[in-house]
Structures are given as C-alpha cells and as structure tokens.
Amino acid sequence: MNFRCLKCEGEDYIVKTTFMAEKTPGLRLELGTYYLKICSNCGYTEMYSAKILDKDEEPEPQHH
Ligand SMILES: [Zn+2]
Numbered sequence: 001m002n003f004r005c006l007k008c009e010g011e012d013y014i015v016k017t018t019f020m021a022e023k024t025p026g027l028r029l030e031l032g033t034y035y036l037k038i039c040s041n042c043g044y045t046e047m048y049s050a051k052i053l054d055k056d057e058e059p060e061p062q063h064h
Pocket residue numbers: 005006007008009010039040041042043044
C-alpha cells in the first residue's frame with residue numbers, strides 16, 4: 001500500500017487496529033474495527049473502517 005502523509009509527505013507509518021462502539025439501525029451496540037495509519041514522522045493519523053476495506057476486496061462495483 002502506498003502511503004504519503006498529507007501533512008509532511010513522509011512515507012513511514014505505523015498501523016494500529018482499534019475498536020469503537022457503533023450504533024446499528026436497530027439501536028444495538030456493535031464493535032466496529034478500524035485501522036489507524038499513523039505517520040511516524042509527524043503523527044498525522046488516518047482512520048479506515050475495516051468493514052469498508054473488507055468490501056474493497058470484492059470486484060469493483062459498477063458505477064452507473
Ligand atoms: Zn506526516
């Protein structure tokens with residue numbers, strides 16, 4: 001995966017996994033998995049939802 005920090009353009013980063021409580025439409029609480037990409041130079045953090053990332057592994061959806 002290519003990474004370039006938006007702030008300092010550094011290319012070194014740390015990946016961490018974190019869990020956050022999410023409310024589902026049925027008002028139940030679920031733990032969502034997130035990936036954090038942290039720039040090891042300036043600390044800028046990008047967060048990705050693991051659910052969405054997992055979807056990306058399927059073939060690209062057609063846009064109409
Ligand atoms: Zn940075």
